[in-house]
Amino acid sequence: MSTVVKENQGAVILDGKAVAAKERQKTAVRVGEFAAKFGRPPGLAVVQVGEDPASTVYVRNKRKSCAEVGIASFAHDLPESTSEAELLALVKRLNDDERVDGILIQMPVPKSIDADRVMDAVDPAKDADGFHPMNTGYLAQKRPRLRPCTPYGVIRLAEHYGIDLKGKRAVVVGASNIVGRPMALELLLARSTVTVCHTGTRDLRAEVERAEVLVVAVGRPEFIPGEWIRPGAAVFDVGINRLPDGKLVGDVGYAAAAARAGWITPVPGGLGPMTIAMLLSNTVDAAYLRKGVPIA
Ligand code: NAD
Secondary structure, eight states, X not given: OBOSSOOOSOOXXXXXXXXXXXXXXXXXXXXXXXXXXXXXXXXXXXXXXXXXXXXXXXXXXHHHHHHHHTOEEEEEEEOTTOOHHHHHHHHHHHHHOTTOOEEXXXXXXXXXXXXXXXXXXXXXXXXXXXXXXXXXXXXXXXXXXXXXXXXXHHHHHHHHTTBOOTTOEEEEEOOOTTTHHHHHHHHHHXXXXXXXXXXXXXXXXXXXXXXXEEEEOOOSTTOBOXXXXXXXXXXXXXXXXXXXXXXXXXXXXXXXXXXXXXXXXXXXXXXXXXXXXXXXXXXXXXXXXXXXXXXX
């Protein structure tokens, strides 16, 4: 079992793309088994409202990934002018549709729609993103069901590389409902000692410098200078930021961080592919749970 503080010989790059491919292979096998047993593949409805260009790319990738592992994907592309009532009516139809095991509403939705109200309307048993308060609650009570994809992706990536989280000082920068908060709950479940930093944090640098495990989800290019990274730390950079020249960078100053860290995720090719792999895995978990079969 590896310890988190390592000799500094340059970081091990956590290859999310390769690990995600392995996760997808496992999912494809489970999809085949489900289809053989129940006469249909697991199904995921992917709903997009409006034409936000970044969302369109994400949605396309998610649908393509479904096809690759044999999950049936149901596309619902709605115009920007869609009302909240219309979206809620669609969610209700999907909740009632037997072929649909997972429902994903691509965020952000137009400002005229209350995103929380829509998320709350999704049947928690079909919440493939793991965002529903009921699923967050299960995670908080250390009996996870459908787990939020990005935080779950961090845990699976750490497991894959033998990074032991138990007892480690873990710092999460960012406290959003979809990444930071559930990330803290996942790390707590893994028995790390967890600190969450946010806009109210007094001395961010001091917190980051203590971190043996660092997860950053802020959404600002290279917001955490690499020089702050504790030598040997495991660094998980969730941020995806597009620079004016088109280049994608994370929330951590990568070059300086990679020279100090023990492990680090690249951007792109780190948590992005892991998040999609976990979405697919969650869809199959949801399909089995709905048939009364516990998650393996
Ligand atoms: P968000 O805007 O909802 O939350 C950002 C968080 O950062 C907030 O909790 C805020 O308190 C914190 N923050 C902002 N400024 C801060 C400061 N100065 N000091 C400390 N904390 C500060 O964002 P989000 O939805 O959690 O996403 C964060 C990033 O992760 C974005 O770049 C997003 O694109 C990316 N993301 C990536 C994936 C993936 O698949 N890899 C998935 C989800 C989000």
